[in-house]
Amino acid sequence: MTTSGNPPTLFDRDYYQDPYPAFSWLRDNAPVHEFTFPAGAVTMWIITRFDDVHALLGDQRFSNDAAAWASQEFKDAGLVYAQGTPVERILTVLDPPDHTRVRRLAMSAFTPRRTAQWEEPTSRIVASALDRLEKRDRPDVMEFASTVPAEVMGEIMGIPLDRFKEMLHAIERAFNTDPEGQDDVTRAFEEIGAYGRELVAEKRRRPGTDLTSSLIQARDGDDRLNEEELVAMVALMIMVGLDTTRNLIGSAALALLDNPDQRELLRTRPELAASAVEEFLRYEGALTIGLFRFAKEDVEIGGVKLPAGAPVVAALQSANRDPRRFENPDHLDITRDGPRHLGLGHGLHNCLGAALARLESAIAVPALFDRFPGLRLAVPRSELRYNETWLLRSLTSLPVDLHGDGRS
Numbered sequence: 071m072t073t074s075g076n077p078p079t080l081f082d083r084d085y086y087q088d089p090y091p092a093f094s095w096l097r098d099n100a101p102v103h104e105f106t107f108p109a110g111a112v113t114m115w116i117i118t119r120f121d122d123v124h125a126l127l128g129d130q131r132f133s134n135d136a137a138a139w140a141s142q143e144f145k146d147a148g149l150v151y152a153q154g155t156p157v158e159r160i161l162t163v164l165d166p167p168d169h170t171r172v173r174r175l176a177m178s179a180f181t182p183r184r185t186a187q188w189e190e191p192t193s194r195i196v197a198s199a200l201d202r203l204e205k206r207d208r209p210d211v212m213e214f215a216s217t218v219p220a221e222v223m224g225e226i227m228g229i230p231l232d233r234f235k236e237m238l239h240a241i242e243r244a245f246n247t248d249p250e251g252q253d254d255v256t257r258a259f260e261e262i263g264a265y266g267r268e269l270v271a272e273k274r275r276r277p278g279t280d281l282t283s284s285l286i287q288a289r290d291g292d293d294r295l296n297e298e299e300l301v302a303m304v305a306l307m308i309m310v311g312l313d314t315t316r317n318l319i320g321s322a323a324l325a326l327l328d329n330p331d332q333r334e335l336l337r338t339r340p341e342l343a344a345s346a347v348e349e350f351l352r353y354e355g356a357l358t359i360g361l362f363r364f365a366k367e368d369v370e371i372g373g374v375k376l377p378a379g380a381p382v383v384a385a386l387q388s389a390n391r392d393p394r395r396f397e398n399p400d401h402l403d404i405t406r407d408g409p410r411h412l413g414l415g416h417g418l419h420n421c422l423g424a425a426l427a428r429l430e431s432a433i434a435v436p437a438l439f440d441r442f443p444g445l446r447l448a449v450p451r452s453e454l455r456y457n458e459t460w461l462l463r464s465l466t467s468l469p470v471d472l473h474g475d476g477r478s
């Protein structure tokens with residue numbers, strides 16, 4: 071392996087618009103790479119090859135629990151979110167044995183029978199979201215892509231619409247990366263926790279067939295989720311179940327617009343929907359990188375020494391485009407049936423909502439192109455922009471001409 075040129079700058083303007091050249095350089099030249107994270111100028115390491123990312127996600131020498139394991143520099147930079155709020159101890163930060171216990175209880179609410187019950191509401195919500203899209207003067211696929219998971223999550227969690235809208239607003243504020251707005255971030259996490267508490271109380275009084283009621287009733291022998299765990303779990307579902315699916319639907323729509331042959335293939339062979347979703351997750355999954363991990367002890371990866379506390383970034387989208395793993399990785403192929411991608415994570419913290427994410431995308435994406443066979447971009451491709459968020463691959467908007475004839 072030869073090193074050529076200077077390492078790319080990560081998490082800057084160019085990276086957010088197109089991280090793939092940086093990933094490609096790193097995979098070839100510095101697969102375990104030390105860099106400075108712009109928020110707080112924190113020293114971190116980024117891992118970019120499939121095999122290394124896969125190993126990291128399953129490596130018990132790393133933890134997601136920043137409060138317990140992160141370097142002082144990371145903590146001082148204010149990057150430990152939601153501290154002192156009811157959503158401080160969500161599943162994503164727990165280590166075994168707490169993680170094992172809470173996850174097992176939560177999983178029992180995600181049975182295949184329950185997932186199958188979500189198909190009807192999802193199809194109904196997608197159809198009505200398409201009706202609304204059709205009435206827009208300036209239709210934007212990202213608006214459709216936002217509506218679907220928001221309404222699906224609201225309905226399956228059993229949240230009344232007006233409360234849910236407030237919750238959505240709080241989530242937006244909670245993930246504000248502007249350093250000026252950090253007081254409001256804590257307030258927003260507190261509000262999300264308060265909504266969760268309210269919902270749990272309401273479903274205890276009046277249980278239904280919704281996911282919140284199932285989480286309350288979830289049992290493992292004599293074990294159940296306690297009040298704090300329930301509130302955190304409900305809040306977590308809402309926090310992670312919206313933007314992820316939104317971005318996958320949006321990126322998948324763009325991928326099909328960019329690849330008319332694949333779009334035509336999906337239209338003529340709807341049975342390919344499930345394999346197409348796997349390819350969308352690989353090609354442009356919703357998470358560019360995984361959640362931060364921290365070395366619990368001094369660790370060596372690929373010959374690079376990481377000190378205890380080191381924050382490590384698993385570059386999921388880089389792994390998913392690694393030519394060492396995937397043949398012709400920059401090519402979209404909805405019939406691909408090769409090795410598994412990391413778009414839904416791997417190991418302990420792999421996506422708990424994977425079945426729902428797959429269901430929503432497999433219904434929403436084909437339905438969009440079935441309803442509007444002439445759909446095309448309404449702006450030059452070069453005008454499309456991605457939001458500058460370090461976790462998500464997120465289009466700001468995807469303006470379209472629905473009928474391909476200028477009358478949108």
Ligand code: HEM
Binds near residue numbers: 315355359
């Ligand atoms: C297309 C949509 C989605 C994508 C691409 C996605 C992706 C992921 C990924 C990559 C992880 C692992 C992160 C890491 O280890 O760093 C994850 C974890 C998780 N996801 Fe999803 N997700 C999606 C939708 C959902 C939905 C709809 C829900 C809930 C209803 C959900 C719930 C979760 C939870 C609870 C975790 C943490 C699990 C744990 O810590 O044990 N996700 N997701």
